[in-house]
Amino acid sequence: MARTAAKAAPWSASPEPARASSGPLRVLAHEDTAELQRLVARDPIANIYLAAHLEQHGTAAPVILGTQILGYDDGGLRAACWVGANVIPAGVDEATAPAFGEYLAASGRRHASIYGSAAAVLGIFAEMERRGVPAKEVRANQPLLAISSEPLIEPDRRLRPSRMSEFDQILPAAVAMFEEEVGYSPYSGGEEFYRRRVASLIRNGHSLSSLDECGEVIFKADLGVLSRQASQVQGVWLRPEDRGRGLSAGYMAAVVQLARKQAPVVSLYVNDYNARARASYERVGFEQIGSYATVLF
Structure with a gap:
């Protein structure tokens, strides 16, 4: 199916990661590494991107310019998102997705995509869309095979x-x-x-x-x-x-x-x-x- 060329998003791009808003979201640091590893290990195939990142760098702290790992912490790390050129969730569910969507919509950054487990991606985007962030295309059902x-x-x-x-x-x-x-x-x-x-x-x-x-x-x-x-x-x-x-x-x-x-x-x-x-x-x-x-x- 032919697709049109991508158009610039109406919100501004920024080379620097935005700060996490108040509430349960925060940017993860090195001391969160073990907890993030446990979260990722719940589904190491679906969460392969963060699994590979942790194996390579050994830390949840930012190590690549313009990227960060954002965590949902309400007394324990319940969910996380890699936030860079792409957004890649891990452990995000119906309850935690809106917080990530709100943060991404408010951050002013332009991302190429959000991809990962369907419920997480669609939940995050639903909140972004509600806050006025449009998508070029939504691929809602992509079977994960192994x-x-x-x-x-x-x-x-x-x-x-x-x-x-x-x-x-x-x-x-x-x-x-x-x-x-x-x-x-x-x-x-x-x-x-x-x-x-x-x-x-x-x-x-x-x-x-x-x-x-x-x-x-x-x-x-x-x-x-x-x-x-x-x-x-x-x-x-x-x-x-x-x-x-x-x-x-x-x-x-x-x-x-x-x-x-x-x-x-x-x-x-x-x-x-x-x-x-x-x-x-x-x-x-x-x-x-x-x-x-x-x-x-």
């Missing part, structure tokens, strides 16, 4: 970790994937930032691809988030002229095999209306374990 065993079908052995020497071939495929999925160019947030992101995935062995004899990308996928327990596959893309030929399932089976060398569970989320992709993932052995939602701004 597999913790070998794939059910034979993997396509042509898939392998991408090489830095292939960066100039991988980058256009990554851009095409992003534009198809989100509806605007990833360069809108800065070309150099996105180039570094793609290069980092390749350098760390988290970009997987298959190239033809002319060096053109046929298929690509990324291990976009990786913790000790799970990976989250992102950026799945098959060259348009190869679609409809039954190739994607074999490639996804290969993604599972390669990803499980780094973490035992492989997860991803998919738009509910993407019947072809869902059928392919089911053939490979993915099963639904939850529901995500994404709000694009």
Whole structure:
């Protein structure tokens, strides 16, 4: 489905995180790390982004310029949200979502998206929308899938970790994937930032691809988030002229095999209306374990 280019949000952007309002919300600090780890561990696959962050940095305190982890604390840490270019909730429920939505609406910051567990995302956005923050698109039902065993079908052995020497071939495929999925160019947030992101995935062995004899990308996928327990596959893309030929399932089976060398569970989320992709993932052995939602701004 064609999508229009993203329009600038009517509220102002800010490189600095806003302060938490009074009440149960506060910016988490290093001393909150153990409590945040316990919260994230309740659902380590759905909360994989924060799980990976904690494993990498070992702290709930802000470590990246312009980002913070916001906690809902009413005598104990009940819920949290990563707040940066994207907003990613953990443990947010019907009772705590409005507080996060109020904070985000009042902060004056522009975020690219909110994504994560559907009830949390939709609850937060409902409050933001009530306070006048519009969305470009709401994807309310994105099945969260996972597999913790070998794939059910034979993997396509042509898939392998991408090489830095292939960066100039991988980058256009990554851009095409992003534009198809989100509806605007990833360069809108800065070309150099996105180039570094793609290069980092390749350098760390988290970009997987298959190239033809002319060096053109046929298929690509990324291990976009990786913790000790799970990976989250992102950026799945098959060259348009190869679609409809039954190739994607074999490639996804290969993604599972390669990803499980780094973490035992492989997860991803998919738009509910993407019947072809869902059928392919089911053939490979993915099963639904939850529901995500994404709000694009």
